Amino acid sequence: MKERKYCTFCGKQLLLKTLDDGTKEKYCDNCNHVFFPTPSPCAIVIVTNANKVLLARGIGWKHPYWALISGHIRPGETAEETAKREVYEEVGLKVSSLEFLRTYTTKDHELLMIAFKAKTENTTSQELEDAKWFDLRHPLPMRPESIAAQIAKHVFPKITYTNLKEQT
Numbered sequence: 658m659k660e661r662k663y664c665t666f667c668g669k670q671l672l673l674k675t676l677d678d679g680t681k682e683k684y685c686d687n688c689n690h691v692f693f694p695t696p697s698p699c700a701i702v703i704v705t706n707a708n709k710v711l712l713a714r715g716i717g718w719k720h721p722y723w724a725l726i727s728g729h730i731r732p733g734e735t736a737e738e739t740a741k742r743e744v745y746e747e748v749g750l751k752v753s754s755l756e757f758l759r760t761y762t763t764k765d766h767e768l769l770m771i772a773f774k775a776k777t778e779n780t781t782s783q784e785l786e787d788a789k790w791f792d793l794r795h796p797l798p799m800r801p802e803s804i805a806a807q808i809a810k811h812v813f814p815k816i817t818y819t820n821l822k823e824q825t
């Protein structure tokens with residue numbers, strides 16, 4: 658996680674403050690504000706229909722892998738609302754059922770990813786640019802150690818992955 662050095666509000670250099678429970682946290686003595694190192698919450702969604710799974714790619718990705726649809730939770734939004742909104746915004750599909758799976762944290766501790774399984778009835782009518790339906794019975798082009806691949810494995814334990822070479 659990136660270290661915060663300065664106060665977001667007044668720009669003053671942060672100090673370390675010992676809290677009542679003995680932990681030390683970054684503190685602005687000007688604003689009397691403690692900056693807890695909290696991860697950003699995101700929703701990540703595995704969209705399925707029968708034996709198909711919807712995988713997505715981000716704009717400008719250099720590697721050959723596909724991932725799942727995900728996005729940051731906006732203030733006032735529930736994780737469920739984020740999941741549905743991201744699927745609609747990214748691929749124009751309405752989710753017919755949404756089921757919470759579990760949560761994951763990224764290696765750099767920046768994100769708390771709240772994973773959902775979603776179903777959609779519509780797998781054919783959309784021209785998807787950055788997403789594609791893949792048959793679960795064939796190896797999937799996912800990076801095996803990624804959170805997206807862990808989620809896919811959690812939902813569909815029998816899946817395998819294609820052996821893709823990273824471009825350098």
Ligand SMILES: [Zn+2]
Binds near residue numbers: 664666669
């Ligand atoms: Zn301050």
